[in-house]
Amino acid sequence: MKERGLLIVLSGPSGVGKGTVRKALFSQTDIKLHYSISxxxxxxxxxxxxxxDYFFKSREEFESLIAQSKLLEWAEFVGNYYGTPVDYVEKTLQEGKDVFLEIEVQGAMQVRKAFPEGLFIFLMPPSLTELENRITTRGTESNEVxxxxxxxxxxxxxxxxxxDYVVENDEVELxxxxxxxxxxxxxxxxxxxxxRYRKMLEVE
Known part of the structure; x- marks a missing residue:
């Protein structure tokens, strides 16, 4: 029987650069993580x-998946739903592969309850001023948003x-x-x- 994979959850405040860090991480050739698309x-x-980057769904499609319990976690954030398909995550972990989730904080709390053995990493901005600058420079949101x-x-x-851990996103590569x-x-x-080592001793 294969050793179960590790569920790694990267989360943090909106605008901190979760997607940018995830893309940079997965662009490296030595990475053996499996990204679960939200x-x-x-x-x-x-x-x-x-x-x-995401599976883009309508509200009707998303709410149907909620009703069918097909999401490991889901949350509504600033007027939009976000969630993680459960089947892919469980299948990949059982195959002994590490699964990487990049999700919002509300969703991470749901995953924490379902997978307390997971590895939970909080991505922090260097400062709130820098966080606001990052959100503003996107140019996609109104002042109210x-x-x-x-x-x-x-x-x-x-x-x-x-x-479990806090990582400052001062520089993406770091x-x-x-x-x-x-x-x-x-x-x-x-x-x-x-x-694993107990079993090795039993064999000997």
């Missing part, structure tokens, strides 16, 4: 591709205590290296690998 009802941003996102970000940062170091360390944790 679903959302928000409109695609310029350059985003359906089935690559920006204010809503900043208010939500302050509330989300207060939920940091629910995570953030990626910190995440990789955390994943390597988690795979070496005694409580994750003890059963």
């Amino acid at each position: 679903m959302t009802t928000r409109k695609p941003r310029e350059g985003e591709v359906d089935g690559v 920006i204010n809503n996102r900043m208010n939500a970000a302050r509330q989300e940062i207060e939920m940091m205590n629910a995570y 953030a990626c290296e910190r995440i990789k170091a955390i994943v390597t360390a988690e795979h070496c944790r005694r409580d994750r690998i003890a059963n």
Whole structure:
């Protein structure tokens, strides 16, 4: 029987750069993580591709999946739904592969309840001023939406205590290296690998 994979959850306030860090991480040739694409009802941003960055769904489609319990987690954030398809995650973990989720804070709390053994990483901005600059320079949101996102970000940062690790996103490449170091360390944790070595001793 294969050792079960590790569920890695990257989360943090809106605008902190979760998507940018995830793309940079997965562009590296030594990465062996399997990205679980989230679903959302928000409109695609310029350059985003359906089935690559997100599965873009209508509200009706999304609510149907909620009713069928086909989502590991879901949340409504600034007027849009976000969620994670459950079947892909469970299948990949059972195959012994690590699954990487990049999700909003509300969703991460749901995953925490369903998968308490997961690895939860909170991505932090260097400062709230820098976070506001990042949201503003997107050029895709109105002032009202920006204010809503900043208010939500302050509330989300207060939920940091629910995570195992905090990574500052001061520079994308540095953030990626910190995440990789955390994943390597988690795979070496005694409580994750003890059963494998007990079985080895039993065989001998």
